[in-house]
Amino acid sequence: MILNKDTEDFQISEFLKVLVRRKFTILGCVITFVVLTALVSYRIKPVYQATVQILIEREVPKAVKLQPSFSTGGPADFDFYKTQYELLKSRSLAKNVIQRLGLEDRFESKAEGSEEFVYYRFRKWIEEKMIGLGIREKPNAENVTSDPYTPLVNRFLRNLQINPIRGSRLVKISYRDHSPSWAAEIANNVAEIFILKKIEMKSSMEAGVGDWLDARLGETKKQLSRTEKVLSDYKESKKLTSIDERRVIANQKLTLTNSEINTVKSSIVEKETLKNQLESRRDNPIELLLDLPDKARNSNLEFLNKDYREIKKQLSDESKKLGPKHPKITSLLQKIKSIEERVPLAIGRMLKSLEIDLQSLKTREKSLMDRQIEQRKGVIVLDRNVLRFNSLKRDVESDRRMYEVLLQRQKETDIESKQTDSNVRIVDAAEVPISHVAPNITLNIILSFGLGSFFGVFLAFFLESLDRTLRTEEDMENQLSFLNLGSISKFDKSEGDLPLRQNEDSPLVEEFRRIRTNLFNSAPENPKKVLMIASATPKEGKTTLAANLGLAMAHLGKRVLILDADLRRSRIHSIFNISGEPGLAEAISGKYPLNKCIHNSGIKNVFILPRGAPAENMSDLLNSFKFKSLISYLRDNYGLVIVDVPPILAVSDASTISHSCDGIIFVIKAGENDVQLSQRALKKLVTSTTGGIRQSRSLDRRKPEEEEALAGPHKILGVVLNMVEHKSGKAYEYYNKIYDYYGKHYGAEYSEGSKYKNMGL
Numbered sequence: 173m174i175l176n177k178d179t180e181d182f183q184i185s186e187f188l189k190v191l192v193r194r195k196f197t198i199l200g201c202v203i204t205f206v207v208l209t210a211l212v213s214y215r216i217k218p219v220y221q222a223t224v225q226i227l228i229e230r231e232v233p234k235a236v237k238l239q240p241s242f243s244t245g246g247p248a249d250f251d252f253y254k255t256q257y258e259l260l261k262s263r264s265l266a267k268n269v270i271q272r273l274g275l276e277d278r279f280e281s282k283a284e285g286s287e288e289f290v291y292y293r294f295r296k297w298i299e300e301k302m303i304g305l306g307i308r309e310k311p312n313a314e315n316v317t318s319d320p321y322t323p324l325v326n327r328f329l330r331n332l333q334i335n336p337i338r339g340s341r342l343v344k345i346s347y348r349d350h351s352p353s354w355a356a357e358i359a360n361n362v363a364e365i366f367i368l369k370k371i372e373m374k375s376s377m378e379a380g381v382g383d384w385l386d387a388r389l390g391e392t393k394k395q396l397s398r399t400e401k402v403l404s405d406y407k408e409s410k411k412l413t414s415i416d417e418r419r420v421i422a423n424q425k426l427t428l429t430n431s432e433i434n435t436v437k438s439s440i441v442e443k444e445t446l447k448n449q450l451e452s453r454r455d456n457p458i459e460l461l462l463d464l465p466d467k468a469r470n471s472n473l474e475f476l477n478k479d480y481r482e483i484k485k486q487l488s489d490e491s492k493k494l495g496p497k498h499p500k501i502t503s504l505l506q507k508i509k510s511i512e513e514r515v516p517l518a519i520g521r522m523l524k525s526l527e528i529d530l531q532s533l534k535t536r537e538k539s540l541m542d543r544q545i546e547q548r549k550g551v552i553v554l555d556r557n558v559l560r561f562n563s564l565k566r567d568v569e570s571d572r573r574m575y576e577v578l579l580q581r582q583k584e585t586d587i588e589s590k591q592t593d594s595n596v597r598i599v600d601a602a603e604v605p606i607s608h609v610a611p612n613i614t615l616n617i618i619l620s621f622g623l624g625s626f627f628g629v630f631l632a633f634f635l636e637s638l639d640r641t642l643r644t645e646e647d648m649e650n651q652l653s654f655l656n657l658g659s660i661s662k663f664d665k666s667e668g669d670l671p672l673r674q675n676e677d678s679p680l681v682e683e684f685r686r687i688r689t690n691l692f693n694s695a696p697e698n699p700k701k702v703l704m705i706a707s708a709t710p711k712e713g714k715t716t717l718a719a720n721l722g723l724a725m726a727h728l729g730k731r732v733l734i735l736d737a738d739l740r741r742s743r744i745h746s747i748f749n750i751s752g753e754p755g756l757a758e759a760i761s762g763k764y765p766l767n768k769c770i771h772n773s774g775i776k777n778v779f780i781l782p783r784g785a786p787a788e789n790m791s792d793l794l795n796s797f798k799f800k801s802l803i804s805y806l807r808d809n810y811g812l813v814i815v816d817v818p819p820i821l822a823v824s825d826a827s828t829i830s831h832s833c834d835g836i837i838f839v840i841k842a843g844e845n846d847v848q849l850s851q852r853a854l855k856k857l858v859t860s861t862t863g864g865i866r867q868s869r870s871l872d873r874r875k876p877e878e879e880e881a882l883a884g885p886h887k888i889l890g891v892v893l894n895m896v897e898h899k900s901g902k903a904y905e906y907y908n909k910i911y912d913y914y915g916k917h918y919g920a921e922y923s924e925g926s927k928y929k930n931m932g933l
Contacts, residue, residue, distance in 0.1 A: 713839055
């Protein structure tokens with residue numbers, strides 16, 4: 173099959189056609205795979221699998237609840253159980269099981285007869301060949317192990333399976349062996365030895381932990397004694413027997429000094445404020461006297477202020493009664509003046525007193541500040557000593573706690589070392605299996621069926637991709653640029669080569685009629701009277717097509733002459749069951765007249781000109797002027813002349829005869845020749861009928877149409893695909909139904925012959 177390169181859409185129908193066409197290839201692959209798989213499966217020695225189920229706890233169950241020594245949950249649990257699974261598959265455990273059960277002799281005795289041994293012998297042979305060819309380096313002798321248990325352990329581990337049950341702490345240990353009893357025995361021993369190894373590892377670890385705890389406990393005890401002595405010596409040297417009481421007293425003294433300093437600073441501020449107020453109003457003493465500050469109370473200024481206000485009031489009252497010259501008014505004025513003169517003197521005395529007080533307060537402030545500094549230094553020194561004391565005290569407490577923890581852990585270790593329990597327990601011991609697990613013949617056959625189907629389909633499409641033959645009309649239309657005249661199905665020739673002899677309606681007869689119709693439609697204005705039937709190679713059915721096409725034309729009332737120009741392998745006379753002599757050779761050479769050489773076929777309007785007697789110069793006869801004259805005579809005296817010629821690629825007779833013919837029908841046997849072979853033959857025909865090679869380029873569908881237009885016309889009317897294996901599908905079923913319908917209802921009233929008679933053909 174040749175896929176159409178012009179279409180990109182994938183069609184399921186094409187896929188199914190390939191599968192149907194290559195069904196025997198696919199079926200052969202499936203049968204081969206299934207049979208081989210069944211034979212191999214039945215020859216393989218059955219394998220049994222025994223399984224023991226164990227429980228792995230995070231820690232050993234303890235009678236006394238001790239402080240846990242490991243973290244639980246999260247990634248720690250995952251790492252722990254992953255480690256246990258790897259320990260179950262460890263080589264040391266496998267070696268212990270082999271030694272305990274004495275499996276050395278059993279493995280070695282079974283190895284040479286097993287399929288596995290054959291596989292490894294073959295693998296070793298391949299490796300030796302690769303080393304000999306230099307593809308692989310020879311292994312260094314130093315790297316080759318000398319342990320005799322290495323191959324036994326490898327074999328043991330290949331048959332051992334560790335399957336943890338998801339979401340639980342249960343683990344299944346499975347072992348496969350040809351013996352069901354040995355499979356159960358080995359699986360149980362794997363679990364038992366794993367438990368023993370866990371107890372041994374725990375004991376050795378606890379022994380090591382005990383030794384480490386003893387050494388660490390002694391060091392911690394010495395460290396505790398040293399830190400306690402340092403604390404005691406420091407306490408005595410710094411006299412820190414009543415450290416808390418001394419700290420309280422020192423802080424109280426410092427607080428009292430700070431309070432006195434604040435009081436003195438407050439007094440200094442008050443007196444400086446009063447001093448500033450007095451100095452600012454020294455030039456206006458009466459204003460100061462009237463607005464006397466609060467801090468100036470209980471002084472001479474307050475008495476002067478009182479006298480001044482009383483005299484001013486008396487003066488105001490007396491002025492309403494007496495005149496300004498009155499002695500009493502004059503006396504009051506004199507008192508006011510005396511008071512005004514005394515106020516500056518009182519302010520001066522008060523300023524001097526403030527200066528003395530300020531000097532005294534500042535002196536006291538300085539004394540208090542010095543005392544505060546000394547007290548702070550004492551507090552700082554005392555705090556530093558306290559900090560050092562507390563640090564030493566914490567060291568002692570830390571060492572004491574460490575000592576107590578180690579002592580407690582030592583006691584726990586002593587208790588745990590006396591326990592022989594393990595964190596691994598056997599839940600279900602392995603039982604002797606009844607049925608084997610391998611080979612699974614049913615599964616193997618199902619898988620082989622699927623694999624065979626897949627490989628068969630792959631092989632079918634692979635062969636289809638390599639198939640360059642023309643099988644269908646679609647292939648022919650896609651690969652050749654000539655008119656498709658139709659196709660002829662492969663039919664049974666036991667009843668003869670002329671299915672049109674009876675002129676009965678059938679799908680096969682209609683195929684020849686379809687070719688006849690397409691032939692008329694190919695040149696309706698210039699009907700061809702001499703047709704050459706050609707093919708690329710022998711046995712493509714051109715002679716059968718020539719005979720039946722002649723009968724189909726005769727059914728239309730035409731006088732048809734079938735000329736057998738295949739001078740080497742003549743078959744026309746045998747198809748019509750007539751004598752082969754005289755014939756074409758005698759007609760051209762002149763031994764017999766033409767009317768003696770033309771035979772009646774026994775069918776109306778069908779005449780045969782056979783090959784005649786063989787001669788040495790047969791090819792020269794076809795190239796002679798007499799042959800051309802004979803063709804001209806036949807063209808004028810017969811309605812249609814059909815010339816059967818030898819294969820184009822075998823001899824040159826077809827190219828010679830093509831010059832005398834009006835048209836050429838090219839026959840291709842379906843699924844027989846490569847498409848390039850047919851293209852080569854067509855190219856040769858085009859070249860011989862056009863006189864050049866330019867026209868042959870039209871055979872290549874990749875060339876532009878302009879080149880084809882430039883070339884002259886050729887004589888090839890179309891291509892017929894012959895001996896098609898079968899025609900299937902809905903279209904062909906519908907095609908048969910049409911014939912059944914017309915045959916029942918119309919009979920012979922409507923026939924193609926009468927139609928073409930009315931058309932004048």
